Amino acid sequence: MTKATVGIIFGGKSAEHEVSLQSAKNIVDAIDKSKYDVVLIGIDKEGKWHLNDQSSYLLNEENPKLIQLNKTNKSIAVVPGESSNQLVALSDSQGLDQLDVVFPILHGTLGEDGSIQGMLRIANLPFVGTGVLGSAVSMDKDIAxxxxxxxxxQVAKSVTYTKNKLSSVNYEEVKEKLDLPMFIKPANQGSSVGVSKVRNEQEFYQGLKEAFQYDHKVLIEETIVxxxxxxxxxxxxxxxxxxxxxxxxxxxxxxxxxxxxxxxxxxxxxxxxxxxxxxxxxxxxxxxxxxxxxxxxxxxxxxxxxxxxxxxxxxxxxxxxxxxxxxxxxxxxxxxxxxxxxxxxxxxxxxxxxxxxxxxxxxxxxx
Missing domain, CATH: 3.30.470.20 (ATP-grasp fold, B domain)
Structure with missing residues (x-):
């Protein structure tokens, strides 16, 4: 039986980079090697794509706090519109093995917000998971x-603010609408990144500052018991x-x-x-x-x-x-x-x- 080639894309420019590395490790360990050949594509925190070897693609892989992508000198690029050789090695411009399907296990920004999904569609590559529209609207908590x-x-009551409207945010008005405690979240992050539980005015403004480090739009949400x-x-x-x-x-x-x-x-x-x-x-x-x-x-x-x-x-x-x-x-x-x-x-x-x-x-x- 001919094995399919699966490209696993992981890492990425996201606050959830390390989570993605852990996810990739588990998938690589568990995937049925009798059915699939695996090509590992690691994206570092600067956004550079690396072709990785299964024997050495992670550093400190057993420590979730210290886990890192092992950067290589095998940089790759995507060539849209090709029916084959969509991925090309930058060192010698040679096309890589044809991928039958891509598993983009990229969490957070640029991974589950429709960005990578759009690129893979343009490259004419089948990929695991939701498409461009569903990814984008699900990622944005306000739009969802x-x-x-x-x-x-039914969803929780909330108010939304963008960074350019920060000066108009009034703690007393928000408290009257949502009561205490409340939660402040970046609109386009996952895994509780940048989320704060707010019990008073000081925590309220600290929470806004924290959330705006991760997104230009934040959600302030009532607590649901x-x-x-x-x-x-x-x-x-x-x-x-x-x-x-x-x-x-x-x-x-x-x-x-x-x-x-x-x-x-x-x-x-x-x-x-x-x-x-x-x-x-x-x-x-x-x-x-x-x-x-x-x-x-x-x-x-x-x-x-x-x-x-x-x-x-x-x-x-x-x-x-x-x-x-x-x-x-x-x-x-x-x-x-x-x-x-x-x-x-x-x-x-x-x-x-x-x-x-x-x-x-x-x-x-x-x-």
Whole structure:
């Protein structure tokens, strides 16, 4: 059987660079080597692309705080419009092995905001995950909220400010609308990067300063009292939902460190202790959110489950973490899909969508 060649793109110019390195390591370790040849493409923090060798692509790989991309002298570039040799080595201008599919395990800015997805579409390469539109709107918490509200889906109350409007932000007015405590978040970041919990005026302005370091737009959001429930969704036009899991933070809130570094930062109840009725409700809601935001391939949908059974969407992550303590693969494992099988299904979904899109006409008149 001929093996397919999978290009794994990881790292990137993002605050979640190190998380991406951990995710890539787990995927490389778990992918079925009898079905796939792997090409590793590491992007450093300056945005330079490196062709990496599987034996030495990471430094300090066992330490999530010190993990680094091993930069190489094998820089590569993308050549749009080619049917083959889309990736070229800059050292000798030679085309690399043809990629059958790309797995862009890039978290955060330029990785799950539609940027890399648009580039891969232009390069005519099938890729794992949501396309340009779904990635962009899901990444922007402000836009995602607007679309979900339009679809009749419950989201937390919030206000949005851009950096040029910072002088008009009034603590007392925001407090009156949202009450305390509240959360301040960059609109276009994931994994709790730049997120602050605010209990007073001093923390409010500190939180704004912190969030604006990561984005030009920030969201200030009410606190929802409820259980933190997450669902993994898998599929294209007919997606399925995993059993729900629950986050039980051992810190003040589920921070970046709790998610990816400190294994004791939160307990994960997988699956969540929910009635069959609530489980079905959460799964159905996750698929509705997934489709409302035009997601494909995969996403993790996060909810707050209030005491009265009401569900409030927290956020949608279209390229969730694949580290060894990440919720997305753990949820599928408990739902009957192993880590290697999950990777295989994601690759199959990417090729399926590519073949579907190839059937679309791109000219009014044909020769």
């Amino acid at each position: 909220k607007r679309l979900l509200k339009e679809a009749g889906i 409820g259980r933190e429930v997450e669902v993994a969704v898998l599929g294209n036009e007919d997606p399925i939902a995993s059993l729900p899991g629950e986050i039980l933070p051992q810190t003040d809130f589920y921070s970046y460190e709790s998610k990816y570094i400190d294994e004791k930062g939160a307990d994960l109840a997988i699956p969540a202790e929910l009635s069959d009725e609530i489980t079905e409700k959460v799964q159905k809601a996750a698929i509705e959110v997934f489709q409302s935001l035009n997601c494909e391939g995969l996403a993790r949908v996060d909810f707050f489950l209030k005491e009265d059974g009401e569900l409030v969407v927290n956020e949608v992550n279209t390229l969730p973490g694949f580290t060894r303590i990440s919720m997305y693969p753990k949820l599928w494992e408990i739902s009957g899909i192993s880590y290697p099988e999950l990777i295989n299904k994601l690759i199959e979904l990417a090729i399926e969508r590519y073949q579907r899109d190839e059937q679309l006409k791109n000219a009014v008149w044909e020769d």
